Amino acid sequence: MSDANNSSEINGKKVFFLYPTASVQNQIITELAQHEYEVYIIKNHIQIIRVLEKHPDSILFVNIDEKMQKKDWEKWFSEKLSALSEIKLGIFTSDTSDELHENFTGKYKVPCGFINLKVDMSGYINKIIETLNSLNVKGRRKYLRASTKDETTATMNMPFGGGIISGVIKDVSVVGISCVFENDPNLAKNELVKNIQIRLQSMLLKVEAVVFGSRVVESEKIYVMIFTQRIDSEVKAKIRKYIQHNLQSKIDKEMK
Numbered sequence: 001m002s003d004a005n006n007s008s009e010i011n012g013k014k015v016f017f018l019y020p021t022a023s024v025q026n027q028i029i030t031e032l033a034q035h036e037y038e039v040y041i042i043k044n045h046i047q048i049i050r051v052l053e054k055h056p057d058s059i060l061f062v063n064i065d066e067k068m069q070k071k072d073w074e075k076w077f078s079e080k081l082s083a084l085s086e087i088k089l090g091i092f093t094s095d096t097s098d099e100l101h102e103n104f105t106g107k108y109k110v111p112c113g114f115i116n117l118k119v120d121m122s123g124y125i126n127k128i129i130e131t132l133n134s135l136n137v138k139g140r141r142k143y144l145r146a147s148t149k150d151e152t153t154a155t156m157n158m159p160f161g162g163g164i165i166s167g168v169i170k171d172v173s174v175v176g177i178s179c180v181f182e183n184d185p186n187l188a189k190n191e192l193v194k195n196i197q198i199r200l201q202s203m204l205l206k207v208e209a210v211v212f213g214s215r216v217v218e219s220e221k222i223y224v225m226i227f228t229q230r231i232d233s234e235v236k237a238k239i240r241k242y243i244q245h246n247l248q249s250k251i252d253k254e255m256k
Helices: 003-011 022-034 048-054 070-080 098-107 125-134 233-254
Strands: 014-018 038-042 059-063 088-093 114-116 154-160 163-173 176-181 192-200 203-217 220-227
Touching: 014 022, 014 048, 022 038, 022 125, 022 233, 038 233, 048 233, 070 098, 098 114, 163 192, 163 233, 176 203, 192 233, 203 233
Parallel strands: 014 038, 014 059, 059 088, 088 114
Antiparallel strands: 154 163, 154 192, 163 176, 176 220, 192 203, 203 220
16 A cells, blocks of 8 residues: 555545535535645645646635636646546536537546536535545544644643643544643543633634643643533534645645
């Protein structure tokens, strides 16, 4: 098995949407992100090839109503995707003619479906999730985690010793964070910490967490803190939204 396949089996696969409509963004992509799929919006059919070459086992949904005529899209598929045989393809279009359907499905494998944009997109979400699950898109990963290494607005503070202690978040998921404090509070494993305030860009979130453990990396003591079951569902939704934006910004940089 290749390194890429090993990696995707453990960490999951990326799901790209090329030129998605507003309804696809609002009803499908947003929902997939809330289901812990690693989804991206791409609006450049030239630059996306560079990204797909780096992630050759990805899922790609293409809106063929945008940017080019259908015959040009056929040419793009044959010329640009032919060398990326592991890419799993899905197509969005408002053209439901049998001829178009046969042209594309006859020439290209479309395991992720030929989806009619004239229909309410919310009706497709369960089918798309079912398809992604059949392709083992999540791999062994249960939750998406975003590194906040280059973020200046990923911070936290919490009550400690009669005052407030601040820290910097290293990464975040809906199950917890890793962080470094400006002054080490020497937290004990399994210690419950209440009234933690997390800042992720412009969002302020309140949680409580249990200390899972700590480790020292390059002279920094990094704590891992797991949110308790009392975390609010709205807080989870906001964290997932932040993670989606965080990951999207990294893919955008790859295309430059």
